[in-house]
Amino acid sequence: MLLTGTVVVDSTTVIEDGAVAVDGSRIAAVGERADLVDGTRDEEVHSYDVLLPGFVGGHIHSVQSLGRGIADDTELLDWLFDYVLPMEASLSAEEMEVAAKLGYLELIESGTTTCIDHLSVAHADRAFEAAGEMGIRGVLGKVLMDQRSPEPLREDTDEALAESERLIEDYHGAFDDRIRYAVTPRFAVSCTEACLRGARDLADAYDDVRIHTHASENRGEIETVEDDTGLRNIHWLDEVGLTGEDVVLAHCVWTDESEREVLAETGTHVTHCPSSNMKLASGVAPVEDYLDRGINVALGNDGAPCNNTLDPLTEMRQASLLGKVEGLDPTATPARTIFEMATRNGATAAGFDDLGELREGWRADIVGLDTDLTRAVPLHDVFSHLVYSAHGEDVQFTMVDGEVLMEDGEVTVADADDIRRRASEVGLGMDLDDERRAAQAEKP
Amino acid sequence: MLLTGTVVVDSTTVIEDGAVAVDGSRIAAVGERADLVDGTRDEEVHSYDVLLPGFVGGHIHSVQSLGRGIADDTELLDWLFDYVLPMEASLSAEEMEVAAKLGYLELIESGTTTCIDHLSVAHADRAFEAAGEMGIRGVLGKVLMDQRSPEPLREDTDEALAESERLIEDYHGAFDDRIRYAVTPRFAVSCTEACLRGARDLADAYDDVRIHTHASENRGEIETVEDDTGLRNIHWLDEVGLTGEDVVLAHCVWTDESEREVLAETGTHVTHCPSSNMKLASGVAPVEDYLDRGINVALGNDGAPCNNTLDPLTEMRQASLLGKVEGLDPTATPARTIFEMATRNGATAAGFDDLGELREGWRADIVGLDTDLTRAVPLHDVFSHLVYSAHGEDVQFTMVDGEVLMEDGEVTVADADDIRRRASEVGLGMDLDDERRAAQAEKP
Numbered sequence: 001m002l003l004t005g006t007v008v009v010d011s012t013t014v015i016e017d018g019a020v021a022v023d024g025s026r027i028a029a030v031g032e033r034a035d036l037v038d039g040t041r042d043e044e045v046h047s048y049d050v051l052l053p054g055f056v057g058g059h060i061h062s063v064q065s066l067g068r069g070i071a072d073d074t075e076l077l078d079w080l081f082d083y084v085l086p087m088e089a090s091l092s093a094e095e096m097e098v099a100a101k102l103g104y105l106e107l108i109e110s111g112t113t114t115c116i117d118h119l120s121v122a123h124a125d126r127a128f129e130a131a132g133e134m135g136i137r138g139v140l141g142k143v144l145m146d147q148r149s150p151e152p153l154r155e156d157t158d159e160a161l162a163e164s165e166r167l168i169e170d171y172h173g174a175f176d177d178r179i180r181y182a183v184t185p186r187f188a189v190s191c192t193e194a195c196l197r198g199a200r201d202l203a204d205a206y207d208d209v210r211i212h213t214h215a216s217e218n219r220g221e222i223e224t225v226e227d228d229t230g231l232r233n234i235h236w237l238d239e240v241g242l243t244g245e246d247v248v249l250a251h252c253v254w255t256d257e258s259e260r261e262v263l264a265e266t267g268t269h270v271t272h273c274p275s276s277n278m279k280l281a282s283g284v285a286p287v288e289d290y291l292d293r294g295i296n297v298a299l300g301n302d303g304a305p306c307n308n309t310l311d312p313l314t315e316m317r318q319a320s321l322l323g324k325v326e327g328l329d330p331t332a333t334p335a336r337t338i339f340e341m342a343t344r345n346g347a348t349a350a351g352f353d354d355l356g357e358l359r360e361g362w363r364a365d366i367v368g369l370d371t372d373l374t375r376a377v378p379l380h381d382v383f384s385h386l387v388y389s390a391h392g393e394d395v396q397f398t399m400v401d402g403e404v405l406m407e408d409g410e411v412t413v414a415d416a417d418d419i420r421r422r423a424s425e426v427g428l429g430m431d432l433d434d435e436r437r438a439a440q441a442e443k444p
Numbered sequence: 445m446l447l448t449g450t451v452v453v454d455s456t457t458v459i460e461d462g463a464v465a466v467d468g469s470r471i472a473a474v475g476e477r478a479d480l481v482d483g484t485r486d487e488e489v490h491s492y493d494v495l496l497p498g499f500v501g502g503h504i505h506s507v508q509s510l511g512r513g514i515a516d517d518t519e520l521l522d523w524l525f526d527y528v529l530p531m532e533a534s535l536s537a538e539e540m541e542v543a544a545k546l547g548y549l550e551l552i553e554s555g556t557t558t559c560i561d562h563l564s565v566a567h568a569d570r571a572f573e574a575a576g577e578m579g580i581r582g583v584l585g586k587v588l589m590d591q592r593s594p595e596p597l598r599e600d601t602d603e604a605l606a607e608s609e610r611l612i613e614d615y616h617g618a619f620d621d622r623i624r625y626a627v628t629p630r631f632a633v634s635c636t637e638a639c640l641r642g643a644r645d646l647a648d649a650y651d652d653v654r655i656h657t658h659a660s661e662n663r664g665e666i667e668t669v670e671d672d673t674g675l676r677n678i679h680w681l682d683e684v685g686l687t688g689e690d691v692v693l694a695h696c697v698w699t700d701e702s703e704r705e706v707l708a709e710t711g712t713h714v715t716h717c718p719s720s721n722m723k724l725a726s727g728v729a730p731v732e733d734y735l736d737r738g739i740n741v742a743l744g745n746d747g748a749p750c751n752n753t754l755d756p757l758t759e760m761r762q763a764s765l766l767g768k769v770e771g772l773d774p775t776a777t778p779a780r781t782i783f784e785m786a787t788r789n790g791a792t793a794a795g796f797d798d799l800g801e802l803r804e805g806w807r808a809d810i811v812g813l814d815t816d817l818t819r820a821v822p823l824h825d826v827f828s829h830l831v832y833s834a835h836g837e838d839v840q841f842t843m844v845d846g847e848v849l850m851e852d853g854e855v856t857v858a859d860a861d862d863i864r865r866r867a868s869e870v871g872l873g874m875d876l877d878d879e880r881r882a883a884q885a886e887k888p
Contacts, residue, residue, distance in 0.1 A: 068821070069828035073778035106818045278765035279832070281774040308832040309819045314761075321722035321762070322769075330725040334517035374550045375753045375836075377512070377864045378871025384513035388723070388752040391835050392819075420821045427822025 001044045001402070003366060004033050006382060008052035010344065010357040011336040014382055020051055022364045025176065025401040030358050046407070048368025048397050050382060053356050054113025054137075055312035055367065056346025058271035058298030059212075059250035061118050062103025063088070063096055063127055066427040068304035076218060076280055081150070081443040084305050086435035088120040089153050095426050097126035102423040103310060104134045105416055110311045110392025113137055113365040113400045116212055116248055116271070116300070116350055118184055121145055121153045121160075124167055132175035135405045135413045137365060139210055139350045141184030142167055146195045149186070150439035161198045168206055178401055180351065182212035182248070188225045188233055193240055200241030210246050210351055213237075216259070217251035218282045220444070234259035243268045248349050250300060251276075252290070253283040260286075264293040269349035272341065274318040276302035284326045287319070287333060298346040299338070311392035316342050320387050335387040368397030445488045445846070447810060448477050450826060452496035454788065454801040455780040458826055464495055466808045469620065469845040474802050490851070492812025492841050494826060497800050498557025498581075499756035499811065500790025502715035502742030503656075503694035505562050506547025507532070507540055507571055510871040512748035520662060520724055525594070525887040528749050530879035532564040533597050539870050541570035546867040548578045549860055550754045554836025557581055557809035557844045560656055560692055560715070560744070560794050562628055565589055565597045565604075568611055576619035579849045579857045581809060583654055583794045585628030586611055590639045593630075594883035605642040612650055622845055624795065626656035626692070632669045632680055644685030654690050654795055657681075660703070661695035662726045664888070678703035687712045692793045694744060695720075696734070697727040704730075708737040713793035716785065718762040720746035728770045731763070731777060742790040743782070755836035760786050764831050779831040812841030 007018030019036040021029040071083035114137040124142035172181035183199040245267040323333025347356030354362040398406040451462030463480040465473040515527035558581040568586035616625035627643040629635040689711040767777025791800030798806040842850040
C-alpha cells in the first residue's frame with residue numbers, strides 16, 4: 001500500500017511531495033513520491049494533504065469518557081469523590097465497554113494511534129477487548145487502589161495484584177503485540193507500600209510490561225504522601241521502585257529540584273497533561289526544565305471529565321501556549337518540540353523504539369490530515385499548522401500496524417454511530433447517588 | 445424564516461426543543477418549537493442541533509490573516525518589527541483585500557458574526573468593502589500611528605485623523621448599519637498625545653463611533669508609556685480621553701489596582717485575548733478580578749500571527765482554562781461566564797444593546813452548530829460542550845441581520861475556494877526584506 005502527500009518524517013524532516021510505502025505492519029519505504037510510485041503494478045494508493053506519525057496519548061483514561069461534562073468548574077476533591085470515582089464505581093461491565101469504545105473512537109478519529117491508558121479497577125477485560133477489536137495500539141492497565149478509596153474501588157492488595165497478573169497473562173502482547181500491559185497504581189495516596197512494591201515486582205517479572213501512575217499532580221496529594229512517608233512524592237515512588245525507564249508518571253506538576261534529579265537520573269518518563277492541569281487548576285508542570293534535563297516528556301489528554309476532549313492537536317496547542325506564558329518566554333515549547341512530545345517521546349514512554357517517526361522498518365502507525373481549510377491558509381510551515389491551528393477533525397486517515405482504522409474521515413473498524421448512540425444513552429442515564437454517598441466516607 | 449433546534453437564548457436559558465423565528469433583520473419570536481411552527485403556511489425552516497447567538501470577536505486583526513504562521517515561537521519585538529509591521533507595510537490594496545477576506549471567511553465559518561476589527565494604516569477601504577460584501581457585522585477602524593513607527597506606517601497626525609474622518613463619513617452605519625467605525629490608535633507607544641486626543645474628539649463628533657486600541661499588553665509597553673508621560677498606561681489613556689463607555693481596550697494584562705478602578709469607574713470595555721497573551725508570552729489578564737469589579741470583559745482572538753486561528757470556540761476554551769490555572773481555582777471562569785464574554789459582553793463592547801442574546805426584537809445574528817460528534821457524547825450540558833469540547837468546524841450555519849452567510853457548512857456570500865487560493869498565493873509569495881530593513885530603525 002502506498003500513501004502519498006507531504007510526509008512529516010519526524011520533527012526535523014519534511015518531504016513535500018512524498019510517499020510512504022507500507023508492507024504488512026511495517027513501513028517499507030519513505031521518500032519522494034516520484035521514487036516510490038511504481039506505475040507498472042497495481043497498487044492501493046491513498047492520498048492525503050499531510051502524512052505524519054500517529055500521535056501517542058501518553059496518559060489517557062478511555063473509560064472515563066462517559067463523564068465528559070459531568071463535573072466542570074468543580075473543586076478537585078468534589079470532582080473526584082462526587083463524580084469521577086462514583087462513576088467508575090457505578091459502571092457495569094457492559095457500560096465500561098461502551099465507555100472504552102467511546103474513548104478509542106475519539107482517539108482514532110482525531111489521530112491518536114497509541115494510548116497509555118489508565119483503566120478502572122473493575123471490568124478491565126472489556127477495555128482490552130475493545131482496544132483489540134478496534135485496532136488501536138495501547139499500553140493498558142487495570143487500576144490498583146487498596147487504601148483511602150471508596151467501595152467498591154478499594155481492593156485487597158494481593159487480589160488486586162493477582163488480577164493484574166492474570167490480565168498480563170491474557171493480554172500483554174495480544175492482538176499482534178498491539179496491546180501491552182502497564183501495572184497501574186492510581187497514585188501513591190490510594191496505594192499501600194505493599195501495593196506499590198508489588199507493582200514493581202510484577203512489572204519486573206515480564207518483559208516490556210510498563211508501570212503507569214499519577215504523580216505530583218496537586219499540592220494536597222504531595223502533602224498527604226509526605227505525611228504518610230516523610231518523603232516528597234517522587235522520592236517515595238523512587239524508594240518503592242516506581243521510577244525507572246519502564247515507568248510513566250502522569251503530570252509531575254509539583255516537583256522540587258531533588259525530585260527532578262531523580263526523574264532524570266532514573267530515566268523515568270513524564271506525561272504532561274496541560275488541559276487537565278489547567279481545567280482542574282492543578283498547576284503548571286515545568287516542561288522546559290524537564291526537557292533541559294533530558295527527561296523524556298510525552299503529552300496526554302488525561303480523561304474526558306477534565307479536558308473535555310481526547311484531541312491530540314488541541315493538546316499540542318495547549319502545551320505550547322501554556323509553556324510560553326508560564327515563563328513569559330515566547331520561544332519556549334516551540335512547535336517542533338511539541339510535535340516530538342506528541343509522537344516520538346510518547347512512543348518512547350510507551351516502550352516502543354521503532355514507533356513515532358516514519359522510518360523504513362518501523363511500525364506503520366500513520367495519520368493523514370486534510371489542510372484544505374481556511375485556518376490552514378497560508379500554510380507557511382507544517383509544524384506551525386499542526387501545533388497552532390489544526391484540530392482533530394482534520395484527521396481523515398488513521399492506520400495502526402498497517403491496518404486502516406479510518407479512511408476519508410470514516411472509521412472502518414467500528415460502528416461509530418452505534419457507539420455514540422449507546423454511549424449517549426448510558427452516559428445520560430447514569431445515576432451516581434449511591435456511589436456518591438459511599439464515596440463521602442473516604443473524602444478527605 | 446424559522447430556525448429549529450436546542451435554542452441557547454443566553455447564558456442562563458436553554459429551550460431544548462426550541463425555535464427562533466426571523467423576520468427581516470430581526471428576531472420575531474423565540475420559544476418552543478411546537479408553539480412557533482405554523483403547519484398551515486409554507487415557511488422556510490432550517491434545523492440545526494444547537495442554535496445560539498453569534499459570537500463577537502472583541503479584538504480581531506482580519507488584515508493580519510496572511511501572516512498566519514510567519515512568526516511563531518518568536519520574541520515579541522522580533523515578532524512585531526521583523527514580521528507583523530513589515531507585512532502590514534508591504535501589502536498592496538489588493539493584497540489587503542485578500543487578507544481581510546481570508547479573515548472574514550474564517551470568522552463566518554467558525555461562527556463569529558460581529559468583529560471589532562483593528563485594520564492597518566493603509567487601504568482600510570478594502571476591508572470595509574470586504575466586510576460589507578461578505579455580510580459580517582463589524583466595528584472597523586483604520587490604524588493610527590504617528591510616532592515610533594516604521595515607514596510607511598507612520599503618518600502625519602492631522603492627515604491620519606482626517607483620513608479616519610473620511611472613512612467615518614463613508615462607512616459608519618453603512619451596509620444597513622452592519623458596519624460601524626471605531627477610531628483605532630494602535631497603542632499609546634506609537635501615538636502622540638495630539639493623535640490620542642484627536643481620536644477622542646473624532647469619536648465624540650459622531651453618534652455610536654467607538655474607540656478601539658491595545659492597552660497594557662506587555663511590560664515593555666507600559667514602561668515606555670511611563671517613561672514618556674510619567675503615568676501608568678491606563679492613567680495616561682484616561683488623561684487623554686481614551687477611557688469610557690465607548691472605548692474598547694484589548695488585553696489589559698498589566699494593570700495595577702488604581703488602573704482597574706479607572707476601568708471600572710469609566711465603564712471602559714476590556715477584550716481578553718488569552719491565546720495571543722499566551723503565545724506571545726505577554727502574561728495573564730486578571731479576568732476574574734475585572735468581572736468582579738463589574739468591568740465588561742469581551743473575548744477576542746487577536747490576529748492570525750499570534751493565535752493562529754480566529755476560532756471563537758477555541759478561544760472560549762482557552763479563556764476558561766487559563767482563568768482556572770492562573771489562580772489555581774477550578775471554579776474560576778466557568779462555562780456560562782465564558783459564553784457571556786463571547787456573546788453578550790462582546791456585543792456590549794461593540795456598542796449594540798440589542799445583540800448577543802436570542803430575544804424577540806433583537807438583531808438576528810444567529811449561529812447553528814452540529815453536535816452529532818464523538819466529542820459531544822454524552823452531551824450533559826450545552827455550555828460545557830460549547831466551551832470545553834466544541835470547535836469552529838462544528839458551526840454549520842451563520843446568520844447576520846437575518847441574512848444567511850453560511851448554510852450546511854457552505855459559505856454562501858463569497859467564493860471560499862477562491863479566497864483561500866488567492867490568500868495562499870499572496871501569503872506564500874510575500875517578500876518582507878525591504879520593509880523589515882526599514883523597520884529596524886524604529887525597533888527598540
